[in-house]
Amino acid sequence: MNLERKLSEWQEAGILDAGTAARIAAHEAEAARRERRRPYLLYAVGGLGALSVGIGLLSIVASNWDAIPAALKLALDFALLLGLAVAVLRAGRAARSGSAPQAAWVAEILIFVYFGAVLASIGLVAQVYHLGGAVEDALLFWALITAPVVLHGNGRFLAAVWLLSAESVVFAQVERFLDRSWHRVEDVIALTAAFLVCFALVALGQARRVRERKPAFASVAAFLGRVQILLLASIVPLAWYGHGRTDDTGGGLAAICLAGVLAASVALALRDDAARGPARAPALALAAAAPLLAYAPLSLDHERAGVLAAVSFLVLWSIVGFTAHRLGRRRLLNLATALLGIRLLIVYFEVFGSLLDTGIALLSGGVLTILLAWIWVKKTRQWSHAAPSGGAKREGEEEGAHG
């Protein structure tokens, strides 16, 4: 949205007077200046550097450096940990007092390095004393003891890394539980666990206390949860390409799990502040469609039914696109329409690949691609002009918040 043009339009329509328009323009200009001052590049480079340090520490432990006696390795390791702990404390205090301009960034990087160093230390202790056990237990231990210090970080990257680590631990524990209880990994149970973890992330992101005290953490949690729900609903229906037997998956079990997941999904959508007003209906439709489309191939007996995989994808991303349109989320709308176009092309080649000569298929496919691109560009322009008045501002706020 071009702000100056819109302000001019609103003044001409008598919605705003000149003074209000000037104040809005000044406010947005100041917000843009504050946005440019945020050291994104600094955070990105620092985050990559900290990640590199963490991986380097892990690699050194993994090499099992035999030249150093075990007791000395442990002593050096604890000295490093204590040094990092003291550095984190000092940087945290400096950031809180505002005495150093870059203290917040330094504290963030130190927490990240400390986070990686703890994992390396767990590996070192296990190595020195030959403590066996499953890797997922070590990762669970790591996630638990580092949770408090990670929560003192404010960056999105650190939040994302910790959340993804915690998710991996949860999935590994679920897989082990299933393997021990059922002596196989039950697809329906695994899918249900995956959905519940995603819902937990979204709920964490929606929780008022978390949003107030840790807005970056909440934002990342909600984003990860929603993206992973879309990934599940997009990828799991690929099971339609195979054979499905409910004797293998347990049709009754699938129905029970689907009912629970559906209820949770709709409940979360009803609580979502972002999906209010004209976006409520499509958001609820999406909340219902995602679990239904994901569970369908695991709940029904079927032979190879690739067309249903395509239909699932097209239905899902059509609803996503319509929801994005109602919310005024232009980038999400563009993504949805692009994915729909790509999937349509794939359907086209799936249908004709075995029937026509490759040359004719590619020729007609190329024409179709150009046609879809033209329709996409035309429609996105139409939708961006017709976006709700609150939606564009909400996208601008979102772009500002995603720093």
Place this chain on the structure above:
Amino acid sequence: MAERPAAPRSLLVAVALPVVALGLMVARAEITTRTGRPYRLSIQGYDPRDLVRGHYLRYRLRFLASPDLEHCSAATCCYCMRGPDESEPAVTKVACNETASCDAWFPEGQLDHLEQFFIPEDREGPLGSALRRHSAQIRVRVSAGGSVVIQDLLLDGKPWREVVP
């Protein structure tokens, strides 16, 4: 919405927690190493890779293949070891509430801990070859509470570093 600054005490607790937890992990292992009863268990092995804990040798404990190993049908089972220190003990499997007559014991859940030994990156090949040429045992320490820690890998009764330079 602006972030509130971290309270100093909560940050202190947060950074101290990993150090304390790791310290307890070391202390527990060290206590078992120093005070546990030493035994030697014969092994035979193979070699995969664990990224989190470096290179390791994975093997089977010979006593698991023994026909004398009784089947335990209790809810929780333990391995019962009988024999003097530094010997290869006679191992049976009993209910964990029947370990009073054992010289040492450990829960069957700890078996995974005993079936891998970490080795330096550059010793993988020579050690693997040495295992095929020499009789191999692991020296373990078993605490009174059933914790078991591997102390060393023995080849023909000697520490492996003396056999594989």
